[in-house]
Amino acid sequence: xxxxxxxxxxxxxxxxxxxxxxxxxxxxxxxxxxxxxxxxxxxxxxxxxxxxxxxxxxxxxxxxxxxxxxxxxxxxxxxxxxxxxxxxxxxxxxxxxxxxxxxxxxxxxxxxxxxxxxxxxxxxxxxxxxxxxxxxxxxxxxxxxxxxxxxxxxxxxxxxxxxxxxxxxxxxxxxxxxxxxxxxxxxxxxxxxxxxxxxxxxxxxxxxxxxxxxxxxxxxxxxxxxxxxxxxxxxxxxxxxxxxxxxxxxxxxxxxxxxxxxxxxxxxxxxxxxxxxxxxxxxxxxxxxxxxxxxxxxxxxxxxxxxxxxxxxxxxxxxxxxxxxxxxxxxxxxxxxxxxx
Amino acid sequence: xxxxxxxxxxxxxxxxxxxxxxxxxxxxxxxxxxxxxxxxxxxxxxxxxxxxxxxxxxxxxxxxxxxxxxxxxxxxxxxxxxxxxxxxxxxxxxxxxxxxxxxxxxxxxxxxxxxxxxxxxxxxxxxxxxxxxxxxxxxxxxxxxxxxxxxxxxxxxxxxxxxxxxxxxxxxxxxxxxxxxxxxxxxxxxxxxxxxxxxxxxxxxxxxxxxxxxxxxxxxxxxxxxxxxxxxxxxxxxxxxxxxxxxxxxxxxxxxxxxxxxxxxxxxxxxxxxxxxxxxxxxxxxxxxxxxxxxxxxxxxxxxxxxxxxxxxxxxxxxxxxxxxxxxxxxxxxxxxxxxx
DNA sequence: TTGTAAGCGTTATCAA
DNA sequence: TTGATAACGCTTACAA
Numbered sequence: 001x002x003x004x005x006x007x008x009x010x011x012x013x014x015x016x017x018x019x020x021x022x023x024x025x026x027x028x029x030x031x032x033x034x035x036x037x038x039x040x041x042x043x044x045x046x047x048x049x050x051x052x053x054x055x056x057x058x059x060x061x062x063x064x065x066x067x068x069x070x071x072x073x074x075x076x077x078x079x080x081x082x083x084x085x086x087x088x089x090x091x092x093x094x095x096x097x098x099x100x101x102x103x104x105x106x107x108x109x110x111x112x113x114x115x116x117x118x119x120x121x122x123x124x125x126x127x128x129x130x131x132x133x134x135x136x137x138x139x140x141x142x143x144x145x146x147x148x149x150x151x152x153x154x155x156x157x158x159x160x161x162x163x164x165x166x167x168x169x170x171x172x173x174x175x176x177x178x179x180x181x182x183x184x185x186x187x188x189x190x191x192x193x194x195x196x197x198x199x200x201x202x203x204x205x206x207x208x209x210x211x212x213x214x215x216x217x218x219x220x221x222x223x224x225x226x227x228x229x230x231x232x233x234x235x236x237x238x239x240x241x242x243x244x245x246x247x248x249x250x251x252x253x254x255x256x257x258x259x260x261x262x263x264x265x266x267x268x269x270x271x272x273x274x275x276x277x278x279x280x281x282x283x284x285x286x287x288x289x290x291x292x293x294x295x296x297x298x299x300x301x302x303x304x305x306x307x308x309x310x311x312x313x314x315x316x317x318x319x320x321x322x323x324x325x326x327x328x329x330x331x332x333x334x335x336x337x338x339x340x341x
Numbered sequence: 342x343x344x345x346x347x348x349x350x351x352x353x354x355x356x357x358x359x360x361x362x363x364x365x366x367x368x369x370x371x372x373x374x375x376x377x378x379x380x381x382x383x384x385x386x387x388x389x390x391x392x393x394x395x396x397x398x399x400x401x402x403x404x405x406x407x408x409x410x411x412x413x414x415x416x417x418x419x420x421x422x423x424x425x426x427x428x429x430x431x432x433x434x435x436x437x438x439x440x441x442x443x444x445x446x447x448x449x450x451x452x453x454x455x456x457x458x459x460x461x462x463x464x465x466x467x468x469x470x471x472x473x474x475x476x477x478x479x480x481x482x483x484x485x486x487x488x489x490x491x492x493x494x495x496x497x498x499x500x501x502x503x504x505x506x507x508x509x510x511x512x513x514x515x516x517x518x519x520x521x522x523x524x525x526x527x528x529x530x531x532x533x534x535x536x537x538x539x540x541x542x543x544x545x546x547x548x549x550x551x552x553x554x555x556x557x558x559x560x561x562x563x564x565x566x567x568x569x570x571x572x573x574x575x576x577x578x579x580x581x582x583x584x585x586x587x588x589x590x591x592x593x594x595x596x597x598x599x600x601x602x603x604x605x606x607x608x609x610x611x612x613x614x615x616x617x618x619x620x621x622x623x624x625x626x627x628x629x630x631x632x633x634x635x636x637x638x639x640x641x642x643x644x645x646x647x648x649x650x651x652x653x654x655x656x657x658x659x660x661x662x663x664x665x666x667x668x669x670x671x672x673x674x675x676x677x678x679x680x681x682x
Numbered sequence: 683t684t685g686t687a688a689g690c691g692t693t694a695t696c697a698a
Numbered sequence: 699t700t701g702a703t704a705a706c707g708c709t710t711a712c713a714a
Contacts, residue, residue, distance in 0.1 A: 286626075393691060
């Protein structure tokens with residue numbers, strides 16, 4: 001067993017105060033005389049007191065825990081988002097209990113149950129496995145990021161604007177046709193906005209375009225194969241034409257770029273490429289890739305802001321009735337590199 | 342306030358049993374008659390009981406929390422390690438309280454203090470900011486990964502073997518000189534083993550080699566600049582010679598590769614390149630990069646194994662006296678791709 | 683400004 | 699097999 005720990009009772013005995021006074025020293029020190037603060041402060045050192053928050057949680061109900069469920073940490077978007085979420089500890093003081101998703105609903109339900117058992121004060125959910133309606137029913141403040149968010153609050157990149165920016169940039173690059181490749185998404189996902197933004201912009205400017213909605217697979221090998229097929233398709237359908245390609249993310253844009261280079265030895269001037277996210281790969285590619293950048297740190301900060309507002313609301317004596325979910329939109333930033341004009 | 346929660350007391354009242362019996366239902370169900378198990382089980386459903394672990398922690402001292410301090414999630418090695426650590430939840434059931442490092446010692450000390458305040462049962466430390474001697478003094482089981490580990494247990498890649506493998510592969514590729522680029526590391530770091538492995542192998546086979554120990558910077562832009570200088574240096578010093586280059590990691594290997602391609606339009610046959618880690622970038626590069634792969638999931642699993650042994654030891658009535666730190670070594674896996682023979 | 687006493691929701695220890 | 703009772707370490711009325 002670990003050596004017995006010093007508790008408020010010990011400090012109280014040592015200083016001659018009551019446990020209450022010791023508690024007050026921590027929570028409202030100004031209610032003690034300076035002299036007594038001094039005394040207790042010394043006792044803490046003498047006895048080598050180590051804070052124990054478990055008792056506090058039990059008594060107060062405040063855990064300062066936030067649960068996070070993230071689909072994976074393999075994709076840079078997620079790991080960087082988690083990074084930024086963790087960084088908010090400095091400003092908000094909340095600790096994060098992190099689970100990496102299994103896209104299986106019952107497994108994620110188990111995670112959530114576990115989180116609730118620890119009295120977390122709120123959740124940040126990046127995984128899309130569990131419908132927002134169910135998440136809302138758990139009766140804990142929830143903020144979703146880049147997932148279906150009908151019944152919960154959320155913070156997302158302005159995907160529509162992203163689509164507009166991408167189409168806008170490509171349209172200036174003297175292309176014959178603009179092509180957006182993406183998965184065949186349900187329109188409840190924020191990401192679907194990119195497709196609409198792209199299409200609306202092309203139509204508005206009467207620019208010829210094509211939407212290729214297809215699954216590019218989940219592993220690098222699958223991506224490679226699918227994108228190889230894609231290139232063949234494009235070359236067959238638009239031989240010699242100048243093609244402006246808007247890929248669903250930087251990883252796929254990079255695969256696309258590399259396959260072209262492997263095929264032709266360099267990037268043919270009949271291709272313009274733009275990705276999405278501004279992941280490191282977009283910068284580190286042989287030819288740095290233009291991209292619609294997501295402001296991950298801004299998203300993380302806003303998510304914590306929305307969440308902490310909701311968590312604070314619940315701490316009040318008469319919490320306002322559950323408000324409508326809040327949906328925040330963060331503008332993307334167009335980053336021009338070498339794969340577009 | 343959240344709707345009041347159902348507790349053991351409620352279940353006890355509802356079923357006519359004592360709280361103790363309810364507790365037993367959860368911790369040692371077989372000590373109840375099947376019939377009574379049934380009764381309680383039904384009551385749980387009727388009352389919609391939600392587990393509360395805080396009371397349990399307080400009473401038992403077992404939090405099932407493990408603290409993790411990781412330098413960042415920007416580098417793939419770390420994010421993937423965290424990913425694998427989190428995945429052990431399925432087998433071990435421990436929850437992870439994660440902090441992303443600030444390489445400032447006092448900040449990390451604050452993190453540790455906070456972790457200890459929550460009665461974590463153990464720590465996994467990837468950050469090297471705080472000396473292992475201090476970590477050991479906190480009197481909680483600690484496992485270090487890829488950091489100085491004199492006074493704590495650790496799990497690391499067999500870096501020496503990695504150096505041997507890299508030198509071995511390059512030596513077979515008909516090079517005139519073998520070059521290992523790395524930071525000027527203290528020999529207390531596990532990573533230093535790579536340098537020794539590389540040097541020993543070259544010497545053993547009387548292969549001409551050079552060690553370039555220099556800081557390549559912390560940002561992509563710095564890396565680029567430093568590696569550009571490096572290339573100039575090499576071309577000046579070994580013009581026309583076949584050079585086998587062992588880079589400190591895949592990210593740097595990729596920058597090296599891309600700069601050569603940007604300069605020559607393709608990878609000159611006077612260069613052989615091998616990286617370290619087997620990060621995604623090594624696979625996704627224009628020319629897939631050979632690398633010494635770290636078995637991240639194995640490392641994470643072993644770390645949890647070592648840690649859980651030490652944590653279990655502490656739960657016994659008469660814990661064995663603190664054992665000497667355990668140091669586990671995981672072999673790397675040589676991955677041959679297109680940048681070497 | 684300080685103290686008393688009653689919790690918070692479990693588990694541990696005895697006893698029956 | 700079950701129960702009574704006392705912890706666990708802190709907070710929070712209410713009192714002084």
